[in-house]
Amino acid sequence: MKKSILLTVTLLLLTSCLLPSRNATSTPEPVPSTFSPTDLSIYKDGLMPEYQGILNELPYASIYQIEFKIAEDLYNISGSETVIYTNAEDVELNEVKFRLFPNILGGNMHVDEVLVNGKAIVPNYTLNDSLLTVPFETPLQPKESVTLSMDFTVRVAQSVEMNYGVQAYSDNVLALAHAYPMIAVYDDEGWNAEIPPQSGDVTYADMSLFLVTVDVPQNVIVAGSGREISRQDNGNRLTVQYEAGPVRDFYLAASPDYEIFTKEVNGVTLRFYTKDYLQEGAEYALDVAARAIEIFGERYAPYPYTELDFVSTPTYALGIEYPGMIAITERIVAADDNYLEATVAHEVGHQWFYNLVGNDQLDDPWLDESLTQFATLQYFTDEYGQQGTEGYRAALEGRWARIGMENIPIGLPVRDYSDQEYSAIVYGRGALFFEALQAEMGSEAFDAFLKNYVTNNAWKIGTPEVLQKTAEEQCECDLTSLFTGWIYP
Ligand SMILES: [Zn+2]
Structure with a gap:
């Protein structure tokens, strides 16, 4: 997620050959009812060929099957979820925890009929009902799987006041982020769950696989994570099915006002779902x-999916990243807007830093936000040369200057910063750290380090320790004092 950037780079308006289209995809066949959720071949076509092998390498990823039924009003939703959860830890687990984000994002979520392997259990609710704990009768052993299922209803907030309006219905647009019971991450801290501060991203998630059915009023255009695999027009309702995975989340936006603009690059289909008067900006x-x-494909690793969808929403943030989707x-969304180019480059950068290489976005926000701001600097360098570097660096310094360039560490959890510090340090000073690291290591070693960090940690969770170690291995040098000066308290 990002806030405002003062951009001094001259915007260069590129020519384009985009055509508006209402036809998102052309594969009308529904998934057969005999479909087995553990047959992962359905996810293959959503991944670029060089990444398809990952489907054999994530045996413990959660497999979600979700149904959303969106009412005529577009903010009342009912649904069901079945998830196959596998204990990927080396300890037995007595419970599994789900985040119910609508309960802390201005709306509400109610869960019913929670079953563990078909048997009803009584769950427990904490953190203002945003954390659902499902106890196991017998502990789940390492590598053992369990099938969890539940029904749910969601009433989405009708204002964009909470957490930038990531999950809201406003101005005829439904932005449906994290709107299903979402399994929390278990790591060396145990289960990760807190009520996230208003200023940062709210999720921390492992790679999972999603098969999602969305039932909407017929006049509504929907955009979902992953790839549309079927579409059925039932008169006044429309059923659209998506596969997405491996991804860290499933996002959906819907509006009767959306038009779709498309572009292709390196085998990736890009779409922008927006209102028709925003066509020029969308293109x-x-x-x-x-x-x-x-640029990022060349510098870090190829983009993993066959699609990347943009949606315009009334969010308070400039942009927000989701796996294979960007709000x-x-x-x-105007071609002459001073924020659009940097926002798009930043959010595209998150596809590498947040999604492909994950991180704890609440405890280590710099691992995705500072690195993505640095990726944006590299975008401006590669696109505009020295002038681009200087312009965007000035924007980063300007951000940091808002708190008088105070040497606050960039490696704190979101909760330890004030809103102003969070923006200035994590989005300003944080990117400048990577420039300092580049100067210390030398450009060649630094470029190789970033490639290695992405390649070695793709589909996993990156940590500050892993990032430092990867850099030190590359430069064959000790970076402790540099990291201590910038990152740690
Ligand atoms: Zn961001």
């Missing part, structure tokens, strides 16, 4: 996204 954003995919606030 410009797709041009920027295409360049960013080329951009409606108010900057």
Whole structure:
């Protein structure tokens, strides 16, 4: 997630050959009812060929099957979820924890009929009902799987006041982030769960596989994570099915006002779902996204999926990242907007830093936000040369200057910063750390380090320790004092 950036780079309006289209995809066959959730072949076509092998390498990933039924009003939703959860830890687990984010994002979520391997259990609710704990009668052993299922209803907030309006129905657009019972991450701290501060991202998630059915009023255009695999028009209702995975989350946006603009780059289909009066800005954003995919693909690793979808929403943030999807606030979708290019490049960068390589976004926000701000600097360097570097660096310094360039560490959890510090340090000073690291290591070693960090940690969770170790291995040098000066208290 990001806030405002003062951008001094001259915007270069690229020519484009985009056509509006209402036809998102053309594969009308529904998934057969005999479909087995553990048959992962359905996810293959959503991954670029060089990444398809990952489907054989994530035996413990959670497998979600979700149904959303969205009412005519577009903010009342009912649904059901079945998830196969496997204990990927080396300790037995007595329970599994689900986040119910609508209960802390201004709306509400109610869960019913919780079953463990078909047997009803009584769950326990904490953290303002945003954490559902499902106890196991007998502990789940390492590598053992369990099938959990539940029904749910969600009433989505009708304002964008909470957490930038990531989950809201406003201005005829439904932004449906984290709107299903979402399994929390178990790591060396145990189960990760807290009520997230208003200023940062709210989730921390492992790679999972999703098969999602969305039932919406027929006049609504939906955009979901992953790849549309079937579409059925039932008269006044429409049923659309998506596969997404491996991804860290499933996101959906819907509006009767959406038009779709498309572009192709390196075998990736880019789409922008937005209102027709924003066409020029949307096409410009797709041009920027295409360049960013080329630049980051060259610098870090190829983009993993066959699709990347943008949606415009009324969010308070400039942009918000989701796996294979990006929300951009409606108010900057204009080709001459000073924030659009940097916002698009930043959010595309998150596809590498947050999704492909994950991180604890609440405890280590710098691992995705500072690194993504640095990726945006690299985008401006590669796109505009020295002038691009200097312009964007000035924007980063300007951000840090808002708190007088105070040497606050960049490696704190979101909760330890004030809102102003969070923006200035994690989004400003944090990116400048990577420039300092580049200067210390030398450009060649630094470039190799970033490639290695992405390649070695793809589909996993990166940590500050792993990032430092990867850099030190590459430069064959001790970076302790540099990291201590910038990252740690
Ligand atoms: Zn961000």
